[in-house]
Each structure stands twice: as structure tokens, then as C-alpha cells.
Amino acid sequence: MLALVVVAVLLAGCAGVNQSDQSLSGHLLVAGSTALQPLVTDAAKLFMQQHPQVHIDVQGGGSLAGLDAVTSTDPAKQADIGDSDVYADPADYPNPNLTDHLVCVVPFAVVVSPDIPISSLKRSDIAGIFSNGTIKNWDQLGGPDLPVIPIVRTLKSGTRATFRRYVLGGLDDNSPRAPIDSSQDVLKAVATTPGAISYLALSVADASVRVIDIDGIAPMLKNITSSTYPFWSFEHMYTLGEEDSNALLGSFLDFMQSSTVQSLAQQEHYIPIAAMQLPAAAITSQAGAGGVALGARAGEERTKL
């Protein structure tokens, strides 16, 4: 009897060890998206408060820089986590261990300088401004007689890639001005340049710029979670699949998914991952038809141009 009890206690103890918290220590380098950078920085601070022996270094540089850093073979440049607004192209980042962690959703917005009294633009109009160059003056869109000055991000920018994919339908965006490297700079540039139009993360936007609806749909939470507003992106944290072997990495990634960070994300104008809904069209069997209809409509719009 005693022996059995002892065995039971030992077994219970073994089971308990797996659950117990091990004190974490070490160093993490996080690099990439400037859109995600504020959230990751704040989350890292919180995490370091909880685990004093941990140091997390959060750097910007753009989404593709983050992907480059995480897949780098040079130990000096290698980051543990690459933040990205965009998907890693399997052709560019063929590392099979590259693992995607969707952390949150970042809503983007098309913004204009405050002196442009326009609240909504069609996607075709936006394409006319950025891709085709067919719209050169705001009076073409019922605005003041001001030249349209499109401002774009650099090629490394995830925001730019998202803008091209989900707003321009894959088309290029061009600007007579030099591309700008960060969202903050874009904000300043748009706020100070009359007739300027650009795009940035909604979390960065403030009252100094005017946020524009796309196709009459405002960048609001419900429109994004239901996927009616197109200009948003998943925020990715790419790793090389070491989260199972590296306890610190795994813990930090789990921490990013935790309710603490998710509510923090909400405060910082990101959208928590749990708020996202599968598109109704995908869940019902009419997904194909819807897709075709969408495609047809897009085609019509394009033909008008």
C-alpha cells in the first residue's frame, strides 16, 4: 500500500515537472516590419519585465529585411524572428523550415493631405492615381484644383506590397517622388505636402492626415474582420521552426498570442487575431461563384478604365 502511494506521488511529480515554469534567459533579435514594430517593442518590454534574464532586441527595417534577417546564413546578421506584413515568397525564401506565425492584423488606410476634402475613393481611382497615371489633379475626382502627389514606400515595404496586392489588384504603384522608408515619414510627408496621397498603417495615422474610405467602405474593425474592407494584412512573425527547441523563442511567440499582447494590440489600433472571421463566402459552398462574380466585377471596372 505504502509502495503504491509512493509510486503514485512519484508519477504525479513527474507529470508536474512538465507543467512547471522554467526560468527563461537568453537573447532574442527581432527585426522587420515597421508596421508591427510598435506592438513587438511593447510586448518585448512586458516580456522582459516578466523574465528579467531575457533580453529582446526589436529592430525595424521593413518586412523583407526581416525575412532576409531570419533566413540569413550569416550568424552576425541572423534574427530569431522576422516580422513581416507580407508572405514570404517560397521562391525567394525556399528554406523549408521557415514557419509563419500570424500575430495580429494590421489595418492600412489610404490617406490624403488634410486640404483634400474627399472622404472616399474607388479602387479604380486609386489605381488611376498610382498605377496608370490617368488622374493627375484632384479636380478630376471632384476635389480642389491641386496636382495629385502620390507618395510611395520603398520596395522592401510590406505596406507597399499589401497596397499593390489588395488595393491595386497587383498593379504597380509609381511616384514621381523618391520612395519613403518608414510609415512615420510617410505620415509627416502627407501631412505637410498639399495634394499628397499615400498609404500607411492605421495605427500610425493621426489627425494630421485624412483617412479615405475605399469603395465607400471605411477602415473599421467590423469591415475588416468581415473582409469587406480589403486593405489590411496579417502581421507575420517568421522563424526557422526553432520554437519547439528554443524555449525562449517558443515562450515569446506564445506570449505574442496571449490575451495580454492581443489586448495591447487592440489598444494600439491593431486587430487581435481572434477577431478575424473566415469569409462567409468560403464557409458556404458558394465560394467559387462569389469569387467569379468578384473577378467579373473587377474586370468590368478595369475595362471602364
Add this chain to the structure above:
Amino acid sequence: MSRSKHAARSDRRNTQTAQGSPALRPSRLLRNPLLRLPIATQLTLGFLLAALIAAFGAGLVGIQRADALDKQSLFYQNLLRDNTFLTNGNDFLQLMNTKRTQTVTDAGISADSLAVDQSSLQSLESLYDGIITGYVQHDLVDQHPDQQELLATGGHADLAEQQRTLALSALRTWQTYRTVQDQFLLDITNKHYADAATLDRVAGEPLNADATSALRALVRFDGRLASSVQDAATSEQNGQAVTTVIAAILAFAGIGGVGWIISLGIVRRLRQLHQVTRAVEEGEIDARARVIGRDEIAEVSVSVNAMLDTIVGLLEETRLQRDALTNAADRLFSDMRVIGAGDLRANAAVSNDPIGMLGNAFNLTVGRFRRFLLRMRTVIGQLDGISRHEASRAQAFFGYVQHAGNASPVVIGNSGNQRSREGDQSIVLQASRVRDIVYVLAQEGSVAPMRTILEAAEEAYLSSSRFKQLLTGLREARSADTVVHLTQLMVQELASFDAAIHRIGNEAYVAQQRTSGGLQQVSAALEQIAVPSQPIIAAGNVSLSPAAHADVVRTAAGFAQEVGALSQELQIIIQEMRASIAPFRVEEVEPEGPVPAVGPMAGYYQE
């Protein structure tokens, strides 16, 4: 006092026992229903219970394990199938990419090839759409509660949400790409080959890459799910080990508990039974075993109780018998004391018990003694009468002889001389014979039998005193055996007493016979003397010579004196005898009728 209390208690118990069968006295029966069952069944049940617990534990673990394995294998099957589907989907995406580029190449060169390319693209599109839509609709973990449960067991509940997000991501990228591809196909159909080529380059490739990337993330995530299932399996194994140990402990405790209860039930009751038997052994005949349950031990307890009840009843009966015997012996003893004091009117109580029979024998003996006494009294009276009669006769005869001697001697004639002489001679002879008879009578007829009677009376007295001692013993006797033994001794004593009395009676009869016979002889001799004397008296003393006459007178006077002396002696003996029977008081009327007068003595008596 304590004896009577004891008796009352025993009575109460007896009535209790009589009212309800001891087997149905259910003390604490409900507290342990196990005790209703036979011991063999109790043991069987105990071991069966333990075996059941063990089997249940083992079965539970087995079921858990089988269940877990089932879930895991199902999960793995699903993962494998999903993985195959998604890998196929990845191929389709790649093929769409290739085919789209080829379509751009074929545009404007071969209308046939273009048509084939278009239909291929459309079919690939619908194939991939089927895969990704089916996956989102059916294969997400949070659509399968059992899979969710399994992940939760491994501590990876959040993985379901991640999977959903990744699926959402894959779906979104696919839908975006498909919109572009549909536009591309529309451009081809409308022969806007330049637009189509631009779309292919600027949008088709990156969006296809996005879709592929998102799909790869999903495929990779399935790999993570597999390792999570492994974690869940490990965790469940730990749980099963704990369950096994708990089941083993429970089975052990069950076996121990049942064994303890049974042994407690058996051993405690056996010990109690032992205590009861020991208490009875030490004299507490009130002690009884408590009957608990309905099993063999309860049956034995009931039997022991019944046996004790019977034994106590027997003891009680014996005691009552002994008391009754003692009381009867007491009464008999007081009767005997009364009789010993001389009052023969007492009558002992008669019953069927040994003492009663003793009393009966005693009564018979006393009755015989009483009759003997009466007879003695009668005989003494008769003897008294006879001796007085004899004395007066002798007195009269002596006076007559004196008178005849003082008158002048009678001259007896010649003719009568010879006859006179002969008559003288015969009178003398007769007289001397009478004297001899009286003498013998005095010596043998009265004195010897009296002595024998006195001896027998002595013996009877001794016997009665021994009887008295026996009675005292009987009064103090405790056990039935002693009582019976003493009673037997007393019967023997009474028999010897009876024999003594009988002998006294016989001797008295013999004495009476002898005395009566002797007196008859005396009477006959006196008659003979009287008859030859008549002629002489009638003739007027003619034939006697003076010498002879003087001789006759002298002889007659001597004889008369001797007779008188004998009768006085007889009177003395009679006085002694009367004095010896004087203390005995007897009813005056003898129930068996008066003692018949014996022989010719009646004649004397009636005179």
C-alpha cells in the same frame, strides 16, 4: 433473596425466548447487511468485489488507452489526409503559375493551345478551390471536438485558433490570387494579351507566391499539430499511469476493507461467543450471546443460547425438586419428632416423590407399631386380670385349706381310705404341676420375650436417631444426587426401623402366646385339683387320715403361697410393661378393629 431475583430474571428470559424465536432477534442486523449472508458468500463477495475493482480499473485504463489511441490515430489519419490534400493544392498552385505564364507565351501564337491553357487553368482553379474550401469547411480542429480535446490534453488548445487564422490567411491569399487569375483569363478571352501579360507579371506571380506561402504555412502547421498530438499522447499516458495506480490502490483498499469488515464481523462475534461460554463456565448463567446477522456464526450463537436456556431450565427444575424434597423431609422429620415424643397419632403427608413414599412407609410402620402397642395394652390388661384372678383364687384356696386344717382332722372311713389316699396324691401332683407351669410361665413366657422386645425397641430407637441425622443431612443437601442418595439411605433406615418394630410385634405376640398357653395350663391344673377335691369336701372329710390331711394342708398352703407370690411377680412385670408403654398415646379406637381375644383367656376376660 438473590436466588429469587435470579429466578425472576430467568423467568423473564424464558418468556422472552418463548415469545420470539431466538433466530429472529435482529440486533444490529441492519448496520451490517453483509452479516445476513453465509460466511462463504461473504468471502466470495469480498473477493469478487476486489476482483471487480481491479478489473474495472484495468478495464478503465484499457478503455482510456484504446480511446486515446483511437483518437490519436484518427487525428493522424486526418492530418495525413489534409497534408495530402494541401500538398496537392500546393502542386495545383504551382501548376497554375506555370500554366498562366505558358498562357501568356501561347497568346497570339496558337489559339488551340490557348484554349487548352484556359480550360486547364480553370480546372486547376476549381480543383484548388475545392481543396481549400473543403479544408476550411470540414478539417479545422475546432470543428472536431475530439481533436480539440486531444490538443487541450497536450496543453495546446491555442493551436486550433492558430490553425483557423492560417486557414483564413490561405483562403484570403487564394481568393485574392483567384480574382487576379479570373481577370487574367478575362483579358485572354477578350484578347487583351498585353494587359494579361502585365497582370501575369505584376500581380499573378506575387499573389500566387502569397497563396503558396500561406498554404505552406498551413501545411507546416499540420506538422506542428502532429507533434502536439504526441504531447497529448504522452500526457494521456501519464494520466493512465495515475489511473492505473489509483485503481490498484482502490482495489487494494477494497480487498483490505472487505477483508477487514468480514474478519471484524467473524472474529468479533466469535470472541463474543467465547466470552459468553467462559462467563457461563464461571457461573454467570445469565450470560447470552448476542445474535448478529444470519450467517453460520449467528446460527451457532442461537444454538448456544438455546442450549444455555435448556441447561438453566434444568437447573431450575432440579432446584425446585430439591426444595420440595427438603420441605417434605422437614415435615416428615417433624412428624417423626412428634412420634418420637410418643404421640403416635401423627400421620405423615403422602405423595409420589421419594420423601412422600418414605412418609408412606413411615406411616405404615407407625401404624404397625401403633397396633402393636394397642395389642400390648390389651395383653397387659388381660395378664393383669389373669394375675389378679389367680391371686384371689390362690388366696381363696389358701383360706380354704387353712380352714380345713384348723377344724378337727377328719377321720376317713375304711371304705374310702384307699381312694382318699389316691386323691391326696393326685392333688399334690396337680398342685406341684401347677407350680411348675407357673414357674415356667414366669421364667420363659413373660420375662424372655419382654427382654427381646426391649432389645428390639432399643434397635428401633437407634434406627430412628440415624434417620434423624439423615433428615438433617437432607435439609442441607444441595445437589439432586445427594438428595436421591440420602433418600435411599433413609428408606433403608426406615426398613430397618420397620423390621425392629415388626420384631417387637412378633415377640409381643410370642410372649402373649406363651403367657396365654402357660396360664391355660395353670387353669387346667387348677381345674384338676378342684375336681378331686370336691368329693372330699362333699363327703365331709371322711377318708383322710389326719397325717395325710396335715400334709395336704401344708402342701396346699405352700402352693397357694407360691401362686400368690407368682401372681405378685407377674403383677410387677405387668406394671413394668404398662409403665414402658405408658408414654405412647394412641387413638382409643383402632381403625382396624379390636384385637381379638386369644384362646380361653377370653373366658377370663368376660367373667
